[in-house]
Amino acid sequence: MGAGHAHVLYRDATSLVHRLAPEVKIAAMVLFTLAVVATPREAFWAFGGYALLVTGVAVLARVGLRWLLLRATIELPFVLFAFALPFLGAGERVQLVGLSLSVDGLYGGWNILAKGTLGVLASLLLAGTTTTRDLILGLDRLRCPQILTQIATFMLRYLDVLVGEARRMRVARVSRGDDPRFLWQLRGYAAGVGALFLRAFERGERVYLAMLSRGYSGRMPAVWQGAGAASAGQWLAAATVPLAAVFIAATAVVLT
Numbered sequence: 077m078g079a080g081h082a083h084v085l086y087r088d089a090t091s092l093v094h095r096l097a098p099e100v101k102i103a104a105m106v107l108f109t110l111a112v113v114a115t116p117r118e119a120f121w122a123f124g125g126y127a128l129l130v131t132g133v134a135v136l137a138r139v140g141l142r143w144l145l146l147r148a149t150i151e152l153p154f155v156l157f158a159f160a161l162p163f164l165g166a167g168e169r170v171q172l173v174g175l176s177l178s179v180d181g182l183y184g185g186w187n188i189l190a191k192g193t194l195g196v197l198a199s200l201l202l203a204g205t206t207t208t209r210d211l212i213l214g215l216d217r218l219r220c221p222q223i224l225t226q227i228a229t230f231m232l233r234y235l236d237v238l239v240g241e242a243r244r245m246r247v248a249r250v251s252r253g254d255d256p257r258f259l260w261q262l263r264g265y266a267a268g269v270g271a272l273f274l275r276a277f278e279r280g281e282r283v284y285l286a287m288l289s290r291g292y293s294g295r296m297p298a299v300w301q302g303a304g305a306a307s308a309g310q311w312l313a314a315a316t317v318p319l320a321a322v323f324i325a326a327t328a329v330v331l332t
Contacts, residue, residue, distance in 0.1 A: 085147065085203040093137035093205045097306030098214025100314035105202045107318035111325040112194045117187035119328035123194065126324065129317050130197050137205050148196050154188060161185035208232050217305065230280070242272055
């Protein structure tokens with residue numbers, strides 16, 4: 077996986093956040109998310125504080141809020157569920173603009189909406205400022221199980237190859253009169269998926285054997301782990317946001 081390999085969410089820039097080592101960004105995002113999740117749902121002011129922290133990081137990373145909000149629509153199914161909770165919830169009910177809403181459902185919907193949105197935005201900021209290679213490298217430096225990082229490495233490295241193979245197979249089917257839009261041709265489509273799986277398995281075997289012949293031992297090269305590792309200053313800089321989030325969460329727990 078080359079250093080230039082990047083995913084569709086990555087935004088190339090030279091901001092302070094981009095220059096941070098990937099392991100500190102991953103750790104900061106996880107700690108921030110845990111603090112958000114641990115916050116009582118009744119502490120409305122705390123979520124406003126988290127939103128300010130996310131906005132501040134977005135400004136430092138030169139990531140536009142419009143870009144973030146557009147890609148945050150991935151949580152739309154959860155948003156719809158959150159809006160349905162006040163109508164479906166049980167217990168005490170209140171009247172709001174002529175509608176009978178569950179109090180517990182209102183709190184539950186707000187809890188899902190606020191925490192889910194903040195978690196998605198934090199993840200998007202991580203993805204927007206860190207390449208795929210660096211994400212996997214950061215997980216490896218954080219002692220993530222090797223089997224997971226290796227699977228992710230190969231999956232991301234050869235995903236484009238499999239997509240190209242699937243596209244060629246589809247062109248071959250269509251050129252022979254196949255049209256997967258019709259239900260009676262679903263069997264041919266399923267057979268194509270099976271053939272793609274077999275090709276991917278065989279290709280993976282060949283790649284693995286080739287790597288073993290070149291000295292692969294199941295771990296990333298040592299040069300990956302050592303070059304560009306986070307300094308103490310980077311850890312301190314990245315810790316400001318999650319520590320602020322932890323302070324907000326602890327204050328919310330005490331006051332609620």
